[in-house]
Amino acid sequence: MDLTLLSEAFIALFLVISGIFGLVGSFGLVKLRETMQRLHAPTKATTLGVGGVLIASMLYFLLVKGSLSFHELLITLFLFLTAPITAGFIAKTYMLHRVSREDLPSTGRDYGWALYDAAPGKEDDGNDQP
């Protein structure tokens, strides 16, 4: 089989898969009912979709253009590092408005939930109360 055709099919496969992943991630944002459920779809599926696009781009420039580039890996690494941090912050934002302090289970430690109490070793100045 022709090698050019094979590499083109490989790149096209990655592009189609990543497009479907991106679409599923954003469709979950519309379809799911609760905010905490909606947090699942974009943070996982969309990040995977962008990873697929970046792999397809890397393969395209390697196989078709004949130049190797590592920029894509950098972007993928950055996105995979920042996605959980963003999700944690958004969950905290949701908890502040919709979950009351009494409903949360005990942490079982000397310090309470980070959302309401100051960090260990830091004075609670009372500014973090909503």
Add this chain to the structure above:
Amino acid sequence: MIAAALTFAFACYGLALLFNLWRIMRGPTSADRILALDTMVINIIALLILYGILRGTAVYYEAAMLVAMVGFVSTIAYSRFVLRGDIIE
């Protein structure tokens, strides 16, 4: 073959952006809006990379990297603002 797959991926991410816009307008809580904006930034990164493949140039990686960084910082800033009423303490 690549051209057809590129068109398909462009259509998917364009539709995804429309879904995000709907959630930004609709979203009952501010957490929903922050989440939709963050997803929008990630979809725009994917569109930029796809446009780079379409044009056959490597210029758009830098743009995508910058958009990724600005998007991350703005999402954190928006969340901090809602959480604390203050971005830099």
